[in-house]
Amino acid sequence: MNSTGVGGDVFFVLVGAILVFAMHGGFAFLEVGTVRHKNQVNALVKILVDFALSTVTYFFVGYAFAYGTTFLVDAATLSGGGGGFELQGLTLVKFFFLTTFAAAIPAIISGGIAERMKFWPQCVATVALVGIVYPLYEGIVWNGNFGFQAWLEATFGAQFHDFAGSVVVHGVGGWIALGAVLLLGARMGRYDSKGRPIGIPPSSLPWLAMGSWMLCVGWFGFNVMTAGSLDAASGLVAINSLMAMVGGILAALVVGKNDPGFVHNGALAGLVAVCAGSDIMHPIGSLIVGAGAGAIFVIGFEMCQNKLKVDDVLGVWPLHGICGAWGGIAAGIFGLESLGGLGGVSLMSQIIGTVVGATYALAAGFVVYGILKSTMGLRLSQEDEHLGADLAIHKISANPEHDLGR
Known part of the structure; x- marks a missing residue:
């Protein structure tokens, strides 16, 4: 490849x-708008610190664990001087791209454990998840590690297809979050003495909406740029992402009975679900997949909160876990040539890959957060939770001047 092509x-x-x-930033503001005012600063700090920890951990451990490449060589080699590194630092920007995926794992979990999780145990969890747990499954699916993909192809005719991470990223993050939330328990005052839910309204719908918009815009980088090169870029991925997003919005609007929180999360549900098959499905199939995800999110959120009594604050398990699983399986349906897709997928491989990913992530969530619960503790004290994570952890509120009465 010439230098112009590499530079492009x-x-x-x-x-x-x-x-x-x-x-x-979208993850952060989605959480800021959903949690109570006394926990907004904590939401912002968590997402930023988790990203920093994820970057360092993925650089030194996680990327090597998934792809077998270490960056502990000289800068000339890193820039493309040999040793398996692509010219002009292409390998380095691919690392940057994949780092943003890896950092999405703790960002997803953050929304589920909001308002009552200690700060430092979550930092330790981030290091464990991004250093070992996530790269293990990432490497299995996207790098062919341990022969799992080869076995699926030999047995069912196709590998597990997850183009942009419905399961690898979103499903894994959502199912880990379920384990964490179950171990953490519900927020104080979320349910009464008889287990009936007590509503805790969002602090700011505009902030929530802005978080959703930021995520929607960035998602076109998440999906389209997964191609990894200009030659491989596909407009089909872009239009499929668009159609799934609007399908999720419209379904959540109807099923959620005009609730603005459901509408804005419905867009994200559609985008989560389309990631896996965005490169192989027909746009109409993507619209159906997105609409299904929007409905799944609303139903799943209400079931989670009201029936199962699982206090998942932002609904990250139904949004990322369940909708991610739907997306992984849906790629094996709507990716088929008989339904207008490009083919090359096996429904059985999609089911197995999805179930393995969800099961592994849920088990990992219980293990990582279970160890932390028994060693460091997970939960703020009742006094600190009542005070709010902003003052209890960071010693400052979202509007400190207002608090001083000036």
Whole structure:
């Protein structure tokens, strides 16, 4: 490849990395708008610190664990002087891009454990999840580690297809979060003495909406730039992402009975679900997949909160866990040529890959957070939870001047 082609690919992947990095602001403001005012600063700090910890951990441990590449070589080699590194630092921007994916795991979990989780145990969890737990499954699916993909292809005719991470990223994050939330327990005052839910309204719908918008915009980098090069970029991925997003919005609007929180999360549900098959499905199939995800999220959120009594604050298990699983399986349905897709997928491989990913992530969530619960403790004291994580942990509120009465 000539230098112009390499430079174009470097820029292409870099723009994708920047777009997905911006999505972490979306995670932050989605949480800021959903939690109570006394926990807004904590939401912002968690997402930023988790990203920093994820980057360092993924650089030294996680990326090597998934792809067998270490960055502990000289800068000339890193820039493309040999040792398996692509020219002009293309490998480095691919690392940046994949780092933003890895950092999405703790960002997803953050919304489920909000308002009552200690700060430092979550930092330790981030290191464990991004250093070992996530890269293990990432490497199995996206790098062919341990022969799992080869076995699926030999047995069912196709590998597990997860183009942009419905299961690898979102499903894993959502199912880990379920384990964490179950171990953590519900917030004080969320349910009465008879187990009946007590509503805790969002602190700011505009902030929530802005978080959703930021995530939606960045998602086109998340999906389209997964191609990794200009030559491999596909407009089909872009239009499928768009159609799934609007399908999720409209379904959540109807099933959620005009609730603005459901509408804005419905867009994200559709985008979560389309990641896996965005490169192979027909746009109409993507619209159906997105609409299904929007309905799944609303029903799943209400079931989770009201029936199962699981206090998942932002609904990250139904949004990322269940909708991610739906997306992984849906790629094996709507990716088929008989339904207008490009083919090359096996429904059985999609089911197995999805179930393995969800089961592994749920078990990992219980293990990581279970160890932390028994050693460091997970939960704020009742006094600190009542005070709010902002003052209890960070010693400052979202509006400190207002608190001083000035």
